[in-house]
Amino acid sequence: MCIFVFKFYVMKRLFVLFSLSLIFPLCVLAQNVESQNYESAFDAAYEACPTIPKGLLEAISFTNTHCHHLTDAYYFNDGPDAMPRAYGLMGLVKDGKGCFRENLQLVSELSGVSETEILGSPDANVLAYAKAFKCLAKKCKMAETKDYLSVIQQLSELPIGEEKDVYPMQSMLYSVCSFMNDEKHAEQYGFTKYDIDLKAVFAEHYDMLTAPGLIVQRESDYPAAIWDPAPDCNYSERTMDVSAVVIHYTEGSYAGCISWFKNCDAQVSAHYVIRSSDGQVTQMVREADKAWHARTANGYTIGIEHEAYGNIWSFFTDAMYQSSANLVRDICSRYESIDGHRTFYRDTLDNGTCLNQGLHDLGGENACVKIRGHQHYPDQSHTDPGPYWDWNYYYKLINEGTPVTVLEGEEGRLDHQYYGDDERKIWVIRGPEGKIISLDFKSFDLEKDFDFLWVYDGDDVYAPKIGRWNTQSPGTVHSSGNVMCVEFRSDCATHALGWQAEWKAIKTKPIEPEVLEIEPGVFPNPTTGKFTVKSDREGLTDLTVFDVYGNMIISLRFQNSVEIEASNWASGVYMIHYGEPNRPDKVVKLVKW
Structure with missing residues (x-):
């Protein structure tokens, strides 16, 4: 009999088998070079524990860490409200802060590998987990999916035993199974794709776990969100009007964040949590209430957590950006004080100041920028979402649908003088086939550090960027083809003279190859x-x-x-x-x- 009573979390109607008789191919070349470096660690673990199905260890690792060997260097935020830190490729917790289970100790005891070795080496981290898995697996028949998931639960850091723990655990297990069913992951990590019947495995939880694309109204403010409330010990009544949005990252897993917000000792919460893999949204605090996520800014803000570690770029997926932008657009439609044009976008200033790295107080309740990072509010110690968050892309998604002015022909003018507040203007210049666009700025004057001009090498703002300008004139800019896109954004106050520019469609000139000093790296x-x-x-x-x-x-x-x-x-x-x-x-x- 398995140690853990599995029926509390997954229905008995589980019947899909992991076939141990499958012959798995050798690991193929990984597309993600960061993950490829640990291929030997997984191979060694499977060799030592051959009864573990190929791909299962990678699925658990990817769910917890995106196959990165986590050390303290991956963490930028600390304190009593920060989630317990996970370590190594398998994401093992040493200090559960009275909420998470300390599975580092459990894995060490079951595997016979010391905690120091597990923390210090990717190979030891995976091997110890595999040995612990093998040890627990002996107590189960290991014939059906439920048996493997039962062992994963026993080795997880997530708490178990109460009703509030069901959804986070289910979410983690769903991510593991989804990884194993994914053809791209199978090719990348070198295992044969599985065909797990997720609907049968997760039964009544399936609709909730696959919420993107469904309308799950329940009690949420946002129709596409799942409602899984935090306890009232982690939020309070709101006494101020909502006027801003705070963008966070979790510095932990999606399931772990949801579980953490249900722990009264954490004394922390956010209104929404978004999953990296597919953009699923879970709401945990009503917008009418004050979530505890940004200290003195709690009273007037809505907090959105995004599943990510700040320096692992693979967490910041298009699905998560798009889902978050959809949520913010919905919030903007319900609060007149929050305008999508007032999304933070000036990540790096012309003088080299990086406003998306470190702490930068951009003002409090009455500040111009209404949608910004945790790091941009007064009285903060957390630096999320940090430099890996693409604010420019996020701004574009939130402000989709901006009218476009099209200029066509051989030549013309593109002047924009004495502009106003909160502007977003887009022009597309289109010349004859076989020519390129030359845009020559005769004058250029924008508010320093706040109003910016972008030029793109194509027909929309998602085309490759030619450049961005603020304090310096672009001079003369050329496209590589017959189309160029120009975008302008201004903030909520203070104008400047704008610019005057002429454009022409000209014949292309061949680019002379540049002789480079060869750098072997x-x-x-x-x-x-x-x-x-x-x-x-x-x-x-x-x-x-x-x-x-x-x-x-x-x-x-x-x-x-x-x-x-x-x-x-x-x-x-x-x-x-x-x-x-x-x-x-x-x-x-x-x-x-």
Whole structure:
């Protein structure tokens, strides 16, 4: 008999088998180089514990950590309200803060591997978990899906035993099974795709677990959200009008965050939590009540948590961005004081100040920017959502539907003088086929640090960015084809003169190839699409790519090597900075054709 009484969490109607007789192929080359580095750790664990189905360990690791070996370096926020920290590839908890189960100790006891070894080595972390899994598996028949899920629950950090614990645990198990059913994950991590009948496995919980695309009204303010309330010990009555939104990340798993907000000792909550994989939204506090998520800003804000660790870019998925933007648009429609145009977007100023990294007080209740990060409110200590959150992309999603002015022909003017507050203007310039667009600014004056102009190499704002300007004139800007898109945004106050510009459709000129000093760590260079950056450092490496105008294109942290997709970047020269975390010391010029 299994140690854990599984029927409390999953219906008895489970019948899908994990076939242990399947012959699994060798691991294929992973698309995510960060995860590929740990392939040998998983292979060694399966070799030591061959009864564990291939793909199961990766599914648990991905659900908890996106297959990253978590150390204290992955955490930026601390304190009594922060979620318990998970460690290693398998996301094991050492200090559960009186709420989470301390599964690091359990895994150590069952596997015979010391906690120090488990924390210090990715290989030991996975192997110890596999041995613990094997030990518990002996107590079950291990014939049906429920048996494997029962063992996963026993080894999980999530609390069990009360009704409030059901949904977080179900959500975690659903993520594990969904991973194993996913064809892309199977190819990436080298296992044969499973065909688990999720509807049969999760029975009456299935509709809730697959909420995106469904209307699950229940008692939520947002129709597409699941209602799973936090206890009243973690929120209070609101006495102020709602006038702003706070963007957070969880620094932990989706299921873990929901469970944490149900723990009275946490003394923390948010109104909404959003899942990384598919954008599922769970509401835990009514908007009419005050969630405890941003100290002195609690009274007038709505808090939205996003499942992520701040320096693991793979958590920040398109599905999560789109879902969050849909939620914010709905909030804007219900609160006149919150305008989508007042979403934070000026992440890096022309003087180099990075407003999306560290703490930056942008004002309190009456501040101009209404949708901004936790790090942007007064009296805060948390720096989320940090530099991996793409504010520019988020702004565009929230403000979808902005009218577009189309300019066509051989030449014309694009003037915008004496502009107003809260503007978002978009122009598309289209010339004849076979020509490129030349946009020449004769004058240019915008409010410093607040109003900005973007130019894109294509027919919309999602085309590759040519540049962004604020304090310096763009001068003359060229597209690579016959279409160019121009976008302007202003904040809520203070105007400037604007600009005067002329555009022409001109014949293209061939680009002379640039002779580069070969840097063996970046290849191929020049590139037409993907390129790889290889580091000779032991441990993590920080990488940031800038265009010739100083605009950040991408920023990430990797180990050993990383492959970057640049096919959507505009043709031109880029500067790659990489090296020691927070202190990259190598600079390489990359040419993109």
